[in-house]
Amino acid sequence: xxxxxxxxxxxxxxxxxxxxxxxxxxxxxxxxxxxxxxxxxxxxxxxxxxxxxxxxxxxxxxxxxxxxxxxxxxxxxxxxxxxxxxxxxxxxxxxxxxxxxxxxxxxxxxxxxxxxxxxxxxxxxxxxxxxxxxxxxxx
Amino acid sequence: xxxxxxxxxxxxxxxxxxxxxxxxxxxxxxxxxxxxxxxxxxxxxxxxxxxxxxxxxxxxxxxxxxxxxxxxxxxxxxxxxxxxxxxxxxxxxxxxxxxxxxxxxxxxxxxxxxxxxxxxxxxxxxxxxxxxxxxxxxxxxxxxx
Numbered sequence: 282x283x284x285x286x287x288x289x290x291x292x293x294x295x296x297x298x299x300x301x302x303x304x305x306x307x308x309x310x311x312x313x314x315x316x317x318x319x320x321x322x323x324x325x326x327x328x329x330x331x332x333x334x335x336x337x338x339x340x341x342x343x344x345x346x347x348x349x350x351x352x353x354x355x356x357x358x359x360x361x362x363x364x365x366x367x368x369x370x371x372x373x374x375x376x377x378x379x380x381x382x383x384x385x386x387x388x389x390x391x392x393x394x395x396x397x398x399x400x401x402x403x404x405x406x407x408x409x410x411x412x413x414x415x416x417x418x419x420x
Numbered sequence: 421x422x423x424x425x426x427x428x429x430x431x432x433x434x435x436x437x438x439x440x441x442x443x444x445x446x447x448x449x450x451x452x453x454x455x456x457x458x459x460x461x462x463x464x465x466x467x468x469x470x471x472x473x474x475x476x477x478x479x480x481x482x483x484x485x486x487x488x489x490x491x492x493x494x495x496x497x498x499x500x501x502x503x504x505x506x507x508x509x510x511x512x513x514x515x516x517x518x519x520x521x522x523x524x525x526x527x528x529x530x531x532x533x534x535x536x537x538x539x540x541x542x543x544x545x546x547x548x549x550x551x552x553x554x555x556x557x558x559x560x561x562x563x564x565x
Contacts, residue, residue, distance in 0.1 A: 291528065294501035297487060341528055368512025373522045389509045390435035 283311030284404075285329065289322040289336035289348065290315075290366070299335055299366065299396070306397040308404075319343030323351060326358055333400075338367035346378055353382060362403050366391070421518065421561065426548055428513035429472070429559045432506060437485045439552050447549040448541040450556035451475060458503040458531040459560075460511040464524030467565060470511035472503070473558040475536055479503050481553065504529035510559065 286303060290296045296315045303310055314329060316322040320343040322336065334352070338345040345365055352358040362384040369375060370388045384403045387395055433439040444450075456479050459471025474482070476499070483494040483502040508529045515526070541558065543549045548559040 292501050292505050294483070294487065294498050295505055301488060339526055339528065368508050368526065370512060370516040371520070371522060389505075389512065390432045392435060 283309045284332040285311040285314070287314045287316065287322060287325055287329075287331045287334045287336075289317075289319065289334065289340070289345065291317050291337065291340045293317075295337070295366075302393045302396050305393065306400065308397075308400055319345065319348030319351070322348050326352070326361075331358075331361055333403075334361055334363045335366055335396075336363060338365050338369050349378070349383060364399060364403065366396075422545055422548055424517040425470070425510070425514055425559055425561055426550075428510045428517055429548070429550070429557075431513050432509045433482075433552065436506070436509065437482050439482065439485065441550040441552045441557060444551040447551045447556055448543070450551055450554065451536040451539065451541050451558070453477075453536060455479075455534055455536040456499060456503045456531060457534055458500075458507040458529055459562075460507050460529045461527040461564065462511070462524055463527060464521075466524075466563070468561060468563050470514055470561055471507050472510060472560070473534075473536070473539075473556075474503060475555050478552055478555040478557065481555075482506065500531050504531045507531075514561075 318340040336345040364385045366387045368389045454476045457473040459469040479499045483498045484491045546561045550557045
């Protein structure tokens, strides 16, 4: 099964990095969509089938927490796994988000392997190595 | 506090860019030509900013390593974005190391271009001067209004 992934970050460069990591992670990647904030992400979700959302937390206009809360109120989107990729590491800031059914956090700075491990944990048995491995890449 | 800032900087540069900063007494002499400064405003009971300044060649090296590109394929937008994102990550890591309370909020990073030769470079309790591959790197923590 190929996974359609939505990457949400206000930094185009960070979105490009995450996309690159996904490409070499072994994930069977279908289409990869990008949004610069939560509002753009919701528009993409309305128009496309998305299997996984990787989102920043701090973004202008609509942040990652508001995006996840909006997704959890929609019956079509409430089961889509969401992983937050964020510089925020303070537990007292992240703890209130635990009621939003977020599947995990990846703290920046991260290694490509961190994303791979997190996705493997989330997708579990559905993970299908796709022949592109991290080992030996020039990251 | 400056030790946490230094540790945060080392963590970010080593993990994301495969760059290894050094403490050099002559680091202040390594700032020349055009450069980029990026910072993250922090709002809370006290306002301050966490940021860094790098010469253009170091920004190019960072962006190339970050995106896995050749240096000549790095765009000006990439440069600014990567330096801003670096400031963001350093600030986030610094917050964890200093256990900064949640009523201090990280705001979106900002950046400017500047002429490094027109600046005064001096290390003190809130400005750290480091060397990365024979280029200067300033990391700072400054009070704001």
